[in-house]
Amino acid sequence: MRTHSQGNIGFQGVKVEHAVQRFIAAFNEIESYFRAALVVDEHVEFGKLVREYVATRHLPLRHQDALLAFARLRNAISHEPYRNGRPIAYPRPDVVEQIEQLRDLCFKPPTALSVLGQREVCSVAPGQPISAALEYVSLYDYSQLPVYDGDSYVGILTTNAIARWLAAQFAAAEGLAEAETVGHVLDFAEQHESAKPVARSITTADAIHRLSKGGQEGKPLTALIITQSGKSTEKPLRVVVDDDLPALVSALEIG
Numbered sequence: 001m002r003t004h005s006q007g008n009i010g011f012q013g014v015k016v017e018h019a020v021q022r023f024i025a026a027f028n029e030i031e032s033y034f035r036a037a038l039v040v041d042e043h044v045e046f047g048k049l050v051r052e053y054v055a056t057r058h059l060p061l062r063h064q065d066a067l068l069a070f071a072r073l074r075n076a077i078s079h080e081p082y083r084n085g086r087p088i089a090y091p092r093p094d095v096v097e098q099i100e101q102l103r104d105l106c107f108k109p110p111t112a113l114s115v116l117g118q119r120e121v122c123s124v125a126p127g128q129p130i131s132a133a134l135e136y137v138s139l140y141d142y143s144q145l146p147v148y149d150g151d152s153y154v155g156i157l158t159t160n161a162i163a164r165w166l167a168a169q170f171a172a173a174e175g176l177a178e179a180e181t182v183g184h185v186l187d188f189a190e191q192h193e194s195a196k197p198v199a200r201s202i203t204t205a206d207a208i209h210r211l212s213k214g215g216q217e218g219k220p221l222t223a224l225i226i227t228q229s230g231k232s233t234e235k236p237l238r239v240v241v242d243d244d245l246p247a248l249v250s251a252l253e254i255g
Contacts, residue, residue, distance in 0.1 A: 016090045020077060023091040026099045027074050030067070033106060046071050057109070058209035060252055063102060070099050094255060101254040112207035113200050113226055113237065115251045116244055121225075121236040123148045124157065126183030130165075133157055133182055144223045144241055146195065147186055153232040155186050156195040156222050164188040192216060195223040199230035200237060204248050207240055 034049045035042065038056075047068060054064040076089040091099075123146040124133045136142050137159060145157045165188040169177060192215055198207070207224055215221045223241045227234035240248075 019093060019096050020090050022096045023070075023099060024074065024077065026096070026103045027070055030099070030103050030106060033103075053106075057203075058205045060205070060249075063105075063252070063254070066098065066102060066254065070095075070102075098255040105252065105254070109203040109205060110251050111200065112202050112204050112224070112240055112244075112248060115204050115247055116238060116240065118237050119239075121146065121239055123236065124182045125149060126154060126181060126186065128182050129178060130162070130180045130182055130185050131178040133162070133185070134178075137162070144195070144239065146223075146225055146236055146239060147182060148236075151233050151235075153195075153197055153225065153236075155189065156193060157182060157186055158189060158193050158222060161185060161189040161193060192219050193222050195225050195239075196221055197225045197227050197230050197232050197234070197236075200226050200228055202226065202230075204251050208245065208248050208252075211240065211242065211245065 031046060031049070034053045035044070038049065038052055040049065050064055050067045050071070053059070054061070054067075073089065073091060073095070077091075122136050122140065122142065124136070126147060126149050133145055136145055143159045146153060147155045147157050162185060165180075165185045168188065194215055196210065196214060198210065202210075202224070210224060211221055213220065214224075220242075223239050225236050226238040226240060227236055
């Protein structure tokens, strides 16, 4: 924030009046959008509006902090005394860009699939030998493999489950049974090792939330399996795992 006494021209030659107009326009668009999305009237104060929207859309808390800071600046521009017909406070050009970026993120939130891109998914069937899964692990360094029985998703095979199966094999002095089925090894998965099919429309923010807290009792999910509409009988378009989180988080950065 700068004061008008420091000149009529902002950083990088942006005129004060133009910066204020852009900032106020973006702020008003965000506020109107939130009220319409949450179906609340004009009497609900902006701070409450922001907190509810951020919570229900699983947006990062830093977006909430930014919106509340923008509200304070808006109040300073709109309600503080003017000098020579111009506001005492006005937004820097980078602040204008940030509020416009945040407005665009709210209006058209990026989907996880648009951020990560579609990719051919390697899967295994319950009746296949575990050696087929081990080959995928060896060739592509996968740590999770979706298991499909025909067209239906049945579970997620993790390297942790494979490790527990191997430990059981050697504890029983049976050696490595490469012909053992994927379905048998899948029985060694722990309860929290689960994946969830989700629609291709899932937003980046929601994907981050579900990976972090979408499992049983609010625990992290092992993976998200993106399909056309989130049905377990649909072809997987992409498997989203913890390694994808940095790219997803980066897509929600502003400024």
